[in-house]
Amino acid sequence: MGRLKLFVPLIICAVMGVVLFRGLDLDPQELPSALIGKPLPEFALPGLDGGTVTQKDLLGEVALINVWATWCIACKVEHPYLTRLAESGLAIYGINSKDDDDAALQWLHQLGNPYRINIADHEGSLGIDLGVYGAPETFLIDADGTIHYRHVGIVDERVWREVLLPLVQRLRGDSV
Amino acid sequence: MIWRVAPTLMLFLSLCAGLASAAIDTYEFEEEALRIRYRALATELRCPKCQNQNIADSNAPVAMDLRAQLYRLLHEGYSDEEIVTFMVARYGEFIRYRPPVNYQTxxxxxxxxxxxxxxxxxxxxxxxxxxxxxxxxxxxxxxxxxxxxxxxxxxxxxxxxx
Structure with a gap:
């Protein structure tokens, strides 16, 4: 027993090593959304193309809701891929966050418009209700408007194929 | 004599610099009590973007938005507890610097x-x-x-x- 005690520091070191090594892979910037499993928050905001948009306008099928802005450089990187996804038939809605309407419309005119509807969130109030802390962020909702996933950062081929597509397929299967 | 106080003075000044670099708020409060509650909550709430700062110290856009939201909620008559619940419902437990005592914590x-x-x-x-x-x-x-x-x-x- 006395001899075994000598191994205690070694065991502690080994356990700490494993725990800390595991920690290297974790991204502290990646926060789980508090809204997973919750319905879309209620809102009534102007649409970028005029009129008023409410959460009810985004229901009906599995969709992505993308938070973007012309001041967000990463959004420009993400834009072509979103356009491709939209062309494949996926419903994508946009939340144009704290932006200038004219600048946003010009951006869509120049780069193409992947969004079925764009919500002009001038004050960022919808952003706060969704727990958005930067752009771009992308939410995945089902046909009833329940939030299933939130991706922080750019949606690209890898994110779509490894994370979003399997969820979309599952949700579409569920709702049939 | 001046040489003897110089290090103390320099230390004091460097500490002041830290205070001065905190985010400057332009909100005006009619009631002193609201201002005190605003200060306390802004230091209690953690910035989701720059994770080692509270929303009072951070100048990240989201921290500014949250300060504006905090200001609005205080004026709408929300209690401190209701404001924290409001923030947690949107940003998760992460936003609290002082986590609640429950089985998870x-x-x-x-x-x-x-x-x-x-x-x-x-x-x-x-x-x-x-x-x-x-x-x-x-x-x-x-x-x-x-x-x-x-x-x-x-x-x-x-x-x-x-």
Whole structure:
């Protein structure tokens, strides 16, 4: 027993090593959304193309809701891929966050418009209700408007194929 | 004289610089009580973007938005608790610098007490062991004491030096 005690520091070191090594892979910037499993928050905001948009306008099928802005450089990187996804038939809605309407419309005119509807969130109030802390962020909702996933950062081929597509397929299967 | 106070002065000034770099708020409060609550909540709430700062210290866009939201909620008559609930509902428990005590945070909250208990127990054991070991130490008999006294005496030690 006395001899075994000598191994205690070694065991502690080994356990700490494993725990800390595991920690290297974790991204502290990646926060789980508090809204997973919750319905879309209620809102009534102007649409970028005029009129008023409410959460009810985004229901009906599995969709992505993308938070973007012309001041967000990463959004420009993400834009072509979103356009491709939209062309494949996926419903994508946009939340144009704290932006200038004219600048946003010009951006869509120049780069193409992947969004079925764009919500002009001038004050960022919808952003706060969704727990958005930067752009771009992308939410995945089902046909009833329940939030299933939130991706922080750019949606690209890898994110779509490894994370979003399997969820979309599952949700579409569920709702049939 | 000035040289003697200079280091203290420099330390003081460098501390002031830290205070001055905190985000500057332009909100005006009619009631002092609201201002105090605003200050307290802004230091309690953590910025989701720059994770080691509270929303009072951070100048990230989201921190500015959250300060504006906090200001609005205070003026709409929300209580401190309701405001924290509002923020947690949107940004998750992460936004609280002081997490609530529940089964998920039980380990977190009890860890300091556990460490003190374990440390105290180890200390107690090692102290007790040393005190019991002391009784095992052999005492010198008369002859040995005399020999020791001779060895440490000036005659011997002084003799070796010269």
């Amino acid at each position: 039980a380990v977190l909250w009890s860890a300091p007490a556990l460490f003190i208990l374990i440390g105290g127990w180890l200390l107690f054991r090692s102290v007790r062991r040393t005190s019991t070991n002391k009784s095992d130490v052999a005492t010198l008999n008369g002859e040995e004491s005399a020999a020791l006294a001779f060895l440490v005496s000036d005659d011997v030690i002084g003799g070796e030096d010269t």
